[in-house]
Amino acid sequence: MKLVTVPPPSGPPRRRPLGRTIGHVGLALTVAFAGLALGAGYWQVLRSADLTREPDNPVVIAAARNVVRGQIVDRDGKVLASNKRDENGEPYRVYADRAFSTVIGYASRQYGTAGLERSWNAELTGVSNGNPIGDILRKFQADPYDPQKVTLGISSALQQAAVKGLGGDRGAVVMIDPKTGEILALASTPTFDASAIANPATQDSGFAAVRDSSAKPLLTRATQGQYVPGSVFKVVTAIAGLGSGRITPATTFPEQPRAETAGLLVSGFRIHEHPGVPARSFNLMTATEWSSNIWFALAGLRTGGDNLAAVAARMGFGAPLAFDLPTSASQVTNPGGGGPGGFTDNVELANASYGQAETLVTPLQMALVAATVANDGTLMKPHLVIATAGRDGARRIGPAEFGRVIGPDEADAIAAAMQGAVESSIGRQFTSGAKVEGIPTAGKSGTAELGGSGAPHSWFIGFAPVDQPRVAIAVIVERGGRGGARAAPLAGDLMTLFFKLAGS
Amino acid sequence: MTAAAPSLPSILGPIRPRARWREAKLLVVVAATILVGSVSLELTRQVAVPGEATGLHPANPYHLAIYLGLLALAHVVLVLSGRRMDQILLPTVAMLGGISLLLMERLPRNLVVQTFGPWKLGLGDVQLAWLILSVSLATGLAVTVRSDRWLRLYKYTWAAAGVALLLATFVLGDEVNGQRLSLTLGPVSGQPSELLKVILVVFLAGYLSENRSLLVEESTKVGPISLPPLPFLAPMVAMWAIALGIVVVQRDLGAALLFFTVFLSLLYVATGRPGYVVVGVLLFLVGAFVMYQLVPNVRVRVDIWLDPFKDRSGSGYQVIQSLYAFARGGLLGTGLGAGLPTVNGNLPIPEVHTDFPLAALGEELGLVGIMAILGLFLVVIQRGLRIAASAADDFRAILAAGLALVIGTQAFIIAAGNLKLIPLTGITLPFISYGGSSLLVNGIIVGLLLALSDRGVEPPPPPRRPGRLARLTGRGQPVAARSARSRVPVRPDEGHPS
C-alpha cells in the first residue's frame, strides 16, 4: 500500500531520459575523430612528399646506407661526385674537384651529409625521383630505390677559374644565367677536401680538419655569408626608386652641389661624399658613373624606407632565399625598426641607400639584383640542379619566375647607367678590368667600409652583354680593398672566360 | 508477481544458450583479416631487400592460432550464457586486439623481455598473454555480472579506494623519466591510473545519478549569469584539483586530461547544462596556463608541440619521427612489416609500442588503414553510448556512457598527440598499445559494457528522491488531487490477477 504524499513545493523533478545528452557527447566525439582523420590526411597526403625528403628522415638515412648514390655531374656532363667501394665492398663517395666542395658538400657514413648531398639526398639515394606517381609505382618493384644522376648548371671551368681567381683570399663568386636562373658558378673560398671526409679510411682526420679550421669552410659564403654591400647596393636603391616611380632616370637634386662640398645634412647628421667627386647635380647615369653617395642618399630619402624595403623584398630581401643550398637572409635594415620599411630614422635610410648602415647581403642575393636588371626587371628563380635522371626516366628542372620586380624601361635605364659605370671614362676608374673585350658590359663596383682599420670588402656586380645579357655575376673578396682593386678585374676575367667557353 | 521479480528465475533456473549469429559472422571476418595480415607480414619478410636489416623475425603461427581460438572460445561462452548482450562490441575489440598482435609480432622482439622460469618471452609473447587475460576478463565479467549493486551501493568506498590508489602512487610509485606512473607491489607491477579511470566512472555514475535532479534544477545567479548550484561546484573543483595534482606530482598529463574530460562529459550527460562545460573549460584553461608557467615538464611538452623542428635531434625528436612515419605511409602505407623498424640498430621512434603504435600503423597501413582504425574506435564508442541510451536507469546510463567515453577520449588524446594536433602525452592507445594494465582495464570496460547491454540484468533499485525525505520526516500530509480532499484515495486492487 502506498502512502499519499505532498509533492514538493517546486513540483516534481522532471527527469528526462539521458538519450539526448548522450547523443550530444557521441556527436562531439565523432567530430573529434573526424578531426583526427583530417590530421592524418594532412601528414600522410599533403605533407607526405616533403617530409619523406627530409635529410633526417630515417628512410633517407637508411637508403643512404644501402644504396650506391647517384652521380653528380656539371652542365657538360663532367663527373663531380662518383663512388668507390672499400675493402668490404661498401660504397663510398669520391669527389673530383675541391672547387665544388662548398657546393656539393659531402656524404659520409660517419658524419652524415652536407651541401647538395644533403638537400638532394632523397633523389641521390633514390628514395624519391621527384615524381609522386613514380614514387608510388616503385613500391611494386623489387628494388624500390632509383638513385638519380643529378646534373648541375655549373660549368667546371668557370667554377675552377672563380676559385683560382679568389686565390688565398676569402670570398665568393656567383654567376647566373639571368634568363633562366641557372647558376653557372657558385664559388666560395676557402674550399675543403670533401673526399677525405667521405673516405672511411680518412674520415676522422678529414672531418676534424674542416671542423677545426678558423676559416669555417663549411660556411658556404656564396649563399650564407652576410656582407656589408657598399656601393653595389646603389643598384638596389635605383631599382626601388624607379620601381616605385619616385625617381626617374632624369631626376636631379638642386641641393646636391652644396652637399657635395659641405656634406648632406640629414636630421642633424652630415653625410659626406667620397673624395674626388665634382660638386654638380647628377642624374641616374652620372651618379652611377661617379658612384655618388650624396645622390643615392637623396634618392633613397625621396623613395622612402617603405618603398625601398618593399621593392627589395620582391627580389628576396628579408627572408632566406628558396634555393638548393641553405641560404641566409639579406636585409636592408635590422628587423624591428619603428620607421617606414623598418628603418630607425632618415639617417639610417640615407646611409643604407648607398650600402652602409645596417644593410647586409649575401653574394647570391646581389647576383640576383644584377640578374633582375639584366633580365628586363623580371627575376628568375635561381637553381643549381638543372636535371635529374634515373632508371625510371629523366626530369628537367626548367626556368621558373621568381617575380616581376620592375618594368623593362626602368631596367633598361639602370642597365645603361651600369654600362656607363664600366665603360665611360669616368666610370672606368672605379671598375677597371671589368669590361669584357668586344662585348658591352654593365656593372657596379662596391667598397664596403667596415670601420676600424683593415681593408674594406671588394665588391662587383654586373652582367653582359648589355642588350641581350647571358651572364650576371656577383663577386666579393673579403678585405680585398676597393671594388676596382680585386672584384672588378676578377669579374671581368670570369665573364671573358664565359664568352670564350660559349664560343663567341 | 511484482515488478522486480522476473529476473530471478533466469539467475537460478537452467540457462538456455542463445545464438549470436551476428557476432559469429563478424568474428569470421576478424579471423580472415588477421590471417591475411599475418600472411602479408610473412610475405614481406621474404621480399625484404637483401642486406637490409628489417628486424623482421618469422612470426609465430601459434600466436595467431591461440588468439583466434580464444576469440572462438569467448564467443561460445557468451552463447552458452544465454544472455542477450551486444553482438558488435566483442568483434570490434577483437579486431583492434588482432591488429595489436600483428604489430607486436612485427616490432623487434627484444623491445620487451620477460623471463618466466625457463621461458624467455619477447614483445609478441607478452602481448599475447595480456590479450588472453584481457579477453578472458571481458568474457568472464560479461557472463557473471548480473547485478550492479556492488558498483552502485559502494560508490564512496570505490572513491576512497581510488584516492588511496592515487596516494599510493604519489608516495610509493616508481619514478621513470621524472614521471611517477607505475606502482610495484611484490611481484605485481602496474599503472594505477589505468584502473583509476574505471573507478572514477563508477563513482561519478553513482554520484551524478543520485544528485541529478538537484544539479539540473538549482542554480546560482551571479549577476545576469546563471551558474550551477554552488555546493555542486565543489566536486568539480575537487576533480580539477586532483587532475592538477596528477600533473604536478606524477607528471602524467595524459591521465589528468583524460580524467577531467571524462568528468566534464559525464556532468553534461547527467545535467544537460552547457554551463558546467563552460565553467569546466575555463577551469581547465586557468589550470593549463598555471601549469605551463610552473611545471617545466608541461612547458617542454607544449613547446615541442608548438615547434618540434626547433630541436630536431633533442626534445622534438620523438614527435618529428612520428610525423615522418605517418608521412612515409602515405595513402596506402608500406604494407605490414615493410615500414622502418630500425635505423643504425635503433628504433626510429622510441617507445613505439606503447606511445606511438598509431604512427607505426600509419606508416605500414597508410591513411586508409588509419581511417579504418579510427572507424573501429568510433564503433566501440557508438556501441557504448547506445548501451547507455537504452539503459534502464540513470546509474547504468551514466556508467555505460562513462566507460565508452574513457575509451574514446583516451584514443583521441594519444592519437591527436601522435599527429601533433595536441601536445603529446604518454598514455596508451586502448586495445592496441603494449601494456598489461591498459589491456586488463580495457578488458574490464568491455566486460562491464557487455553485461550492461543485457536488459535481463537485475532491475535497478528505486532511486532515492527528495520527495521521500519529506515523507520520512513526516512533513507531508495526505492530500488528494485538486478538489478531492474529502475523498478517500484510491487503493490498488489487491487481488488483481497478474
Next chain:
Amino acid sequence: MDPFLLTVWIVRLLFLGLLYLFLFRIARALVGDLRAAAREPGAELGRLVVVASPAGEPAEGTSLALDAIATIGRDVNNAVVVEDQFVSAEHAILTFRGRAWYVEDLESTNGTFVNGSPVEGVAPLGFGDIVQVGQVRLRLERPRSDPSRR
C-alpha cells in the same frame, strides 16, 4: 614489375579491404538496428488498451498507440490524457528503452501501480501488464507490427 611483389601488394590491399568489409558489415547492422528501432517517425512501439475507466474519458476498450515516450496525466499536454479526479496533472511516464518498456511514477499524488504493486522509481513493464493510475486501468499490449521481435 616484380610478380612476387605484386602478389605481396595484393595481399596487403586485401588486408585493408577486409578491415573495411568489417566496418561495412557493422555499419549495415547498425543501420538495420536504427530502422528497426524507429521504423518511420511516429511508428508505434506498443499499445495501451483501456480496461477500466469510471469517468469514461478515455472510454473503456479504447486502444492507444504509443511512441517511445508516453506521459500519462490529467493535463492536456500528456500523450495519454486521463480525466480522473485521482490522477495528477503529470502522473506517470512510459518509456521504451532499447528493447523494453519501463514505467515511472512522476511523483503523483496517488501513485502508479503495475499489476497491483506500487511503482517505485523505474519499473520494467511487460506486454499484458496492467498499469493503474487513479481509478483508470490500462493494459500494455504489443504493437500491431512488433519491432522488438527480431
